[in-house]
Amino acid sequence: MADCGCSSGTCCEEWVVGSVISPIGEIPKITGEWSKSDKMGQLKARILNSFRSDYKVEPGLYACGNPDNLSDVFVSANYKLSFDILRKEIGERDAWIVVLDTKGINVWCAAGKGTFGTDELISKIKELSLDRIVDSKKVIIPQLGAAGVSGHIVEKETGFKVIYGPVMAKDITTYIENGYKADEEMRSVPFSFKDRLVLIPMEVSLISEKVWLFIVGILIFFGLMPQGILFKEAFFEGGVFIVFGLLSVFSGAVLTPALLPFIPFRSFAIKGWLLGELCVVICLISIQSSLLDNYFIFLAICLFFPVVSSYLAFNFTGCSTYTSVSGVKKEMKLAIPLYIIASSLAGLCLILYKIQVWRSLL
Template identity: 35%
Template sequence: MATVFMKWLETRPRDYARGIRLLTLGRLARLHTKIAERWIQPGERVLDLGCGTGDLVLQMAARGAAVTALDVSAPMLAEAKRCLEEAGFADRVRWVCSDAAMLEERFEPGSFDAVVASLLLSELPGQARLQVLRQIQRILAPDGRLILVDEVRPRQPVAAVLYLFLRIPLCVLTWLLTRTTTHPLRDLERMLDQAGFRVNRCERLLWGSLLMMVADPKDVPPGQGQTLPVLGRLQHRVDLRALALDLWGLFLRILPPYPKVEPGLYRLGNPGPESPVLATGNFDLTVRRLIAPLDGRVDAWVLVVNSSGINVWCAAGGGFLTAERVIGAIHASGLESYLRRKCLILPQLCANGVDGWKIRRETGWEVHWGPVRAADIPAYLRAEMQKTDSMRWVRFPMRDRLEMMAVTLGFYGLLILLPVAVFWPSLFRPVLLSLVGLSTFYAIAMPWLPGRDGLAKSLPLAVISLLGLGLYTWLVDPAP
């Protein structure tokens, strides 16, 4: 449960340790002390995955271990380094800013005697968890050990009800603040077994919502666990579920929770070792818009990257779809050891936030920016990934503008019409007519309105709308 609000605390590194201590009632801090004293020996090489602000790093360094602290957040690492410098142990720690899915690129096999991951796996999508565990198994020494601490669902009925009662409001609040959340782990022991570990100790705390496991690497025969972790085959379908998701995406796209596809690797048609890899975000409508014109026409791998359920353009601009997430998805997919030609096609609309050169440099893959519209991908592939000018241009035809009008009406219908209906019912009809009329006019006339961005174009219409409503209330007495 603490891991949910932890997502917000990660945006405030100075308050992170204090907040986690409060949320876990000090149990996590005591558990970290127990791990450092019981499972970490002086002189051992230890990797702290997702080290946060360094509470456990400090205790392991104080024990005399050679610690490598890894976290994807540079501000969190900076705060951890500051704390270690104040304590006088910074020289015993190696700092690495990296995604947990890139362990095999960062470290040689057998590099560590122990790996600690505290509140990390619950932040990762399902497929990435298994891939990270497999990489940990390879970088551990044969007699090494993995120590996991993470969130799980309590087993006792009363504790489970209390857990949900406290967790759901935290989920909503954290989502509103950060547009992300975490997921409690399930079947962790089975996942560890699949990754090549043998569990030798298990302990539950915080009424069963916090789990600590200690596991040893098993002897894994060569080639075991190398099959591609494909989540399924994507097909274009028209059914009630797809219709409901389309309606949600069309009218209430601005509001969470966004319909999502599980991040991971999917088949489109019958791809093979020579097939291209199409990357996209995990907003359900985005994935289905990609698949609709391609199903039956293209054989490709589809790499669904965790974009927090947001379309690729907005996710890239808002920092939810980054080069680091794409690199992590590539490593988690297992495609690197399978493909003969490592070719990744990124949506052109995510170029505002995804560094293609960084992906090339850190993975060795070819990176291409695909057409703006999915319907052009078959022609783009036939032309050996050469784009025409028409494939590069972002156009905003009437169909897209009408869709934007529907989204606007769906959002402002909730934001404006509901309060008006409750507190000023006599104004409901003029406000509704004003919203529909202005939204329709905006959709039709948008290309010719003054201004370069949508806000500048819509402000004059908003002023006209307010003046019209003011004139209406002045000329027509709304009171019964």
């Protein structure tokens, strides 16, 4: 590592293309180009939770183009996707990037947690002796970092003025051309159909880990007979339940987020419940199975699966850009007791059904 002066590991990265000399030593020079593995990384980070949780770059200082003491300083998180999007937008422009240690979390979430925060920024500015590198005495922070950074405290402690850039890195060029001013559009968080679709694979991927437990549980429950576990019952009766289970996941984690603005009511839990109930009804009409004629089974399905859809839709508040913690807490007060009551009643119905079946056999 000593040969290029960069911090550990970065020398081997594809996006490090050399180094530039600065008053504090050699700084890794990076490219705005995305390699194949950067593109694959973006895809995997959107789908695989295990990959996303460990998709990091080394915190520290990086050089884009051939920056000097008059170049801009951009601040980013050390989640690699955040960093990649920033370096792509900066391109070959001469600039410095300060990467904060946000434990591999994106700017907004890290700002909420405080890791993209006032203290971390102050310590990085001091640690890197940023005052020896640039004369401008200002750092440009993505606007969504503002929830973690007190600009006036950073300025008081370091002398560096904090300037808030646009929400999205794609607006950086326009922002600079506008004389470092973000217009209304650049200062708002978009949440279009496409923005929501991008988030869906991760939702589904996180749930799929739990869906396996549900499937195994259902197969055992329906297969369990006085003689032991019977495959016919497990697959034919359990199968019907599994179809409803997958449907409710689809309704809550895919359909509700995608159709969010078009579903009535503001509450996410209600939106998800409505769509869930609708999907269940459609499915009840179209599936031909004698199992559904049973009163207990019918009730259990109508009670439980819309609740699953509701819960998953409610979880999407974490992905949305316009929900507040007070709103989420208010929804919880109503939703959680109802979830518990509906699930318990559904469980009771299943037990009653099982007793009914066993009694007819014994």
